[in-house]
Amino acid sequence: MKFKRFLSALLVVAGGTLSVLLSSLGTASLGIGQELPRQSTTSPGDHTTLATLRQFRVRTGKTISLAAAEPDVVDPVSAAWGSDGKLWVVEMPDYPHPRPDQTELHGRIRVLSNRDSSGRFQNMKTFADGLNFATGVLPWRDGAIVTTAGEILFLRDTDGDGRSDEQNVWFSGFTIDNEQLRANHPTLGSDGLVYVAGGLRGGQITAIADRFDARSTPVSLQNRDFYFDPHGDDWGVVSGKSQFGLTIDDFNRRIGCSNRNPAIESTISADLIDRVPFLNAADGIADVGLAGFESSVSPISDAWTTSNLHAGQFSAACGVCAPGWMADSDGEWLLVCEPTGSLVQRQLLHQADGSWRSEREDQPTEWLACADDWFRPVDVVPDFNGAALVVDMSRAVIEHPHWAPPELKNRLDTWYGNDLGRIWLIHEGETAPPITSVDSDGAALAAIIADDPLTRMLASSYWYANYTPLSLPPEDVLEALAVKLIDHSTPPAGVARIALILNRWGRLTSNQLDLLRAHSHARVRELAAGTREHNRPAGPPRQSVRQLTPALADSSPQVRQSALQSIAVRSSDTDASDVDIAAMIKLAARDGNLPRMQKLLVSLSPPDSFNLLRASLTETSDVPVAVREGWMLRAATWAPSRSATLLANWINVRDRIIEQSSDAEVAMRLATAWKTGAASKKLRKTGPDPWTADRLRQSRAQLDAIDPVAVSLAVGESYSLAARLDAIAWCRTLTPLPTEIRHLVQPATPPQLRAAAYRILMQLDTDWCEHYITDHANEIPPADRTAIVSAAQQQIVTAMWLLTKIETEELPRTFVDPAAMDWFRNHGNSEISALGKRIFAPAGDVAAAMQEYAPALQQVATADVVSGKALFAEHCASCHRIDGVGHTVGPDISDSRTKTPAALLTAILDPNAGIDASYVTYLVLTVDGETITGLLAGESRDAVTLQLAGGHTRRIDRDDIEIFQPSEISLMPSGLQRVLSVDQMGNLLGYLKRWRYVASATANELTE
Structure with a gap:
């Protein structure tokens, strides 16, 4: 074996000034570094540890140093501390997927120890290798719990030599479709249970090991996270939806993340959600930080996101970490990785209105960022004394090919860097914090009340690993914990951990729980109120x-x-x-x-909801209507007849409802909730309380007084939108349908109400509605067209009517948007599909042009992108914008990763074939004879606003309009084939598909 001496740097940042201190990082000696077979071509550029260190920018007052690097760790994706002070690291060098010529898997678990004052680990040992895409590790007793492709394993070291020699499958059935979306991060909660991020794709989970409770059928992990008791028996699902990352604090608050959501808190328990019919898994989670387009990141690297629309935002958030690092008396720090931008963001986490909220620091730069775009942070692990470890996969490409556009799926640099890997330590001061090990009851008693979150965490880990409710620690340890629980000097975080440990062991007394309910710290009181038997997620409250x-x-x-x-x-x-x-x-x-x-x-519960609803129907009640709606919904599913009587008695005198608009709205919304709840109750003719169709009609008859109120509300302009929509829905139940609903399709009516009215009229007042549509086709705006088409699709007869009117040109072809065109063309009814294919087929000259320009599709990969950009500026920029050139009038075509060259060519040659409803062109003829053409940007009772080519808008008063109608012609000009040669079309298509690759390397260069 050849030995290499590695030089690196300890990067000290003080007052924003970077200084690099070179130091020897040690010599790779026998048994320390294991070389993995290289599977990638050596890439250009200097991405050594020293080169990367020089390009870091870290928050003032922080120091960054190298904790581990290749070959000691290779492609690390996660890490976890053992209570003995050793760091266990998961490696995934096979990411994103095994190469075609690969015959072995190279996933490993490495154990690092003996950290020196510079922060570098000196001893490394392979605990397990040949793993199938390991995604997380949790040191446990004489081995480790490891999440791998589709399974949760327990790898044991039975002889104490530091290597796994026994593998046990504990659970299987986790979805393995995509390497980036698998169960990961097994994390020991402060309650003694292990939680696992579900990876978004879920699965059908089965317990394989006999130690766990048997289930008759697999458990669905759809839109949930997973948990289990590492000692056996209890397991199942919990609220949560984390893609890659999971952090749990002293109070057992769980926060996960996903690509566009940097921090997602688990809020309402899964067992409660599952017993409420109108709640679902999404109700059990909440974004803590700003997500998606509202999020913001500031990379200093040449960050490249798969979608250019995601630039400057979180697009690959992962490795969230919030263990309880206090920022001040009211807030904590949260760290989250954004590997696409080569950065780690710090957010201030605090409570507001009963929820956790986090905001990016009010700083121009990120907490940690690197100009080297091979720095790929994927996980943050708490270190001692408030420090943090950043797990750096160190890759040229971090995004999975599954999400890449076709031209980038097989780029050679996909595996560049799979022989690299780093772990960085960010801390205060010039030396690394000392490591604390917890290897005895005495050490754990001291650690559980420490100021440092990681030290407290290791105390819990030690006790949960070594003791169970059936095998408790010595009595003096339990007594010491009881004393610390009520000691005023014990920090709230320590109190929380002790309370959860004692409750897990069945030793938290009622008196102690009473004291916790009266604690001065709100989070301790919150914990006490939510405590369940033995901390089980589905257990009864204490x-x-x-x-x-x-x-x-x-x-x-x-x-x-x-x-x-x-x-x-x-x-x-x-x-x-x-x-x-x-x-x-x-x-x-x-x-x-x-x-x-x-x-x-x-x-x-439904009985409580009924009693609460009854109590809230008083003159002095300030309970929000939305809450009372929910109570009625619950009550009506349980006792629909009694609930109808309750509401009917409250309505009492019809004049009172009509005269008091607030009462009218409340009555309408409660009646709608009753209708929904009563309809959901299963009809049955037998049993102690039979519920039949006759009883449903009789109960509904009690609410006849609301019928005229519904009509008044539907057409009354002074009522809220929600109440008017409920009223329209109620009118659907009236026979015949009130003719007043016809008035709601007039232009002065709000768009949502027009759409709702069209949906009902198309089904229940069909003849009138069809005549109105054909008579006013040129006046109907895009949103209404969508509602009409949607309503027509509900019945074969109305679908055929719509297509027939388009074929006879009584309705314009643009009445139907592209998605609906596909629906008609592919319908299961042969008449509808045949008519749809005939009506929406391209014109003959377009078909000929498509054939003529087909060779341009083969030129995309080799196109002259610079010439294509010039053609775009000349012919397209008046309505489209790409890379700072042009105007945003028509659809955004800059993000062309999901569009094939053929689809782009079709849109260019036949722009009128499928116009999205949002981009229908409108023509206005003013009373002065002026003609104005543009997209409908807005309309009101008094005016319409058009978006014109070139990016300008024009407001026209309705009093000045003689004709206002949509056009079948797209704002985008047709006939570009008459001004562009085949080669020019190839260059234009090449620019549209490859404009983002020009600055660095073209897609062609990446795949050659």
Whole structure:
């Protein structure tokens, strides 16, 4: 074996000034570094550790140093600390997928130890190799829990030599479709359970090991995360939807992430959501930080996102970390990676209105960024004394080919860097923080109340690994924990961990729980209110509804929410008392507009919901209508007849409802909720309380007084949009359909109401609606056309009517957008599909042009992109914008990764074939004889606004308009084939597909 001496640098950043201190990073000696077979061609550019260090920018006051690098670690993707102070690292050199000529898998688990003062680990050992795309590791007892492709394994070291010699499959069935979307990050919660990020694609999970509870059928992981008790028995799903990353703090708050969502909190428990029919998995999570287009990142590298629309935003967020690093008395720090931008962002995490919120630091630069675009941070791991480890996969390309456009799926640099890998340590001061190991009860007792989050975490890990409810630690340890639990000097985070440990072991007493409910720190009170038996996610709450009710008046909304969630779980066991109902009414009036609280309020049992609804229907009630709607929905599914009587009695006198608009709106929305709930109750003719169609009609008849109110609301301009939409839906049940609904399709009506009216009229007043549409075809705006087409698609007869009117040219072909055209062409009914194919076929001259210009499609990869850009500027830039050139009038064509060259050519040669409803051209003829053509940018009762070619807008008063109608002609000119040669068309297509690659390397260069 050849030995190499590696030189690197300790990069010290002080006052924003970078200084590089060269130091020897040690010699790779026998048994320390293992060479993996290189599978990639050596790439150009200097991406050594020293070169990368010189290009870092880190927050003032922080120091960055190298903790590990190739060959000691190769393609690391995650890491976790053992309670013995060793760092376990997961490697994935086979990413993004095995090469065609590959015969072996190279996934490894490496164990690093003996860190020197510079931060560099000196000892490395391979614990396991040949792993099938390992995605996470959790040191556990005499081995490690490892997530791999489709499975969760326990790898044991039975002889103590530091290498795994026994492999046990604990769970299987996790989806493996995409290497980037697999279960990952097994993480020990502060409650003693192991949580696993689901990877977004879910699966059908089966427990393989006998130690876990047997299930008759696999458990679906759809839109959820996973959990299990590492000692056996309990396992299942929890709320959460994390792609790659999971962080759990002292209070067992779980935060995950996904590409466009840097921080996602798990909020409402899965067992509660599953018992409420109108809630789903998405209701159990909430974005903590700004996501998608609202997010912001500031790379200093040449960051390249698969979609140019995602530039400057999170597009590959992963490795979120928020273990409890305190920023101040009210906030914490959260770190999250953005490997596409070669950066790690720090956000300030704080509580607001009962939810966690995080915002990017108010700084022009990121917490950590690198100009070397091979720096690919994919995970952040807490280190000691507030430091952090950044796991750097160090790759030329980090995005999976699955998401890449066809021209980039097989680029050679996909594997560049698969023989590299780094772990960086970011800390304060010039020397690395000392490592703390927790290897005894005494050490754990000291560590559990430490100021450092990682040290506290290791204390929990030590105790959970070594003890169980059936094998408790010595009594003096339990007594010491009980003392620390109530000691005022114990930090709240330590109190939380101790409480969860004792509860897990069945040793948290009722008296101790009472003290926790009265604790001065809100998060401790929140924890107490949400405590469940033995910390099991689906276990019963430790406290009764009576004990929890006082917490509904707590000063902290987080505590109130936690208490209400436990009450909602409990409410299926026993009905709430009058005192409890009164407390919940006050809570609803106080917090009912908070999104999470609203979901919890409507999660209460149907009997409680009925009683709450009854209590809220008073003159003095301030409970939001949305909450009362939820209660009615719950009550109507349980007792539809009683609920209808309750509402009918409240309505009482019809004049009262009509005269008081607020009452009218409330009545309408509650009646709509009743209709939905009652309709969901299964009809049955037998049983103690039979529910038949006759009883449904009789119950509905109790609400006849609302019928004229619904008509008045539907057409009344002073009422809210929500109430008017409910009223239109209610009118659907009336026979005959009130003719007043016809007035709602007039231009002065808000667009949402027009669309709703068209949908009902097309189905229930078909003849009138069809005549109106054909008579006013040129006046109907795009949004209404979409609603009409959607309604026509509901019935064969109306679908045929629509197509026939288009074929006879009584309706323009642009009445149907491209997606609907495909629906008609591919319909299962042969008459509809035949008519659709005939009507929406390209014109003969277009077909001939497509054949003539077909050779241009073969020139895209070798096109002259510079010439193509000039052609774009000349012929397209008046309405389209790419790379800073042109105007944004028509559809955005800059993000062409999902469009094939053939699709682009079709759009160029036949722009009128499929005009999106949002881009229909309108023609205005003014009373002065002026003709104006443009896209409809907006309309009101008094005026219309057109978007003109060149990016300008024009507002025209309706009083000045003689003719206002849509055109079948696209704003984009047809006939470019008459001015562009085949070669020029090839260059234009080449620019549209490859403009983003010109600055660095063309797609052709990357795939040659």
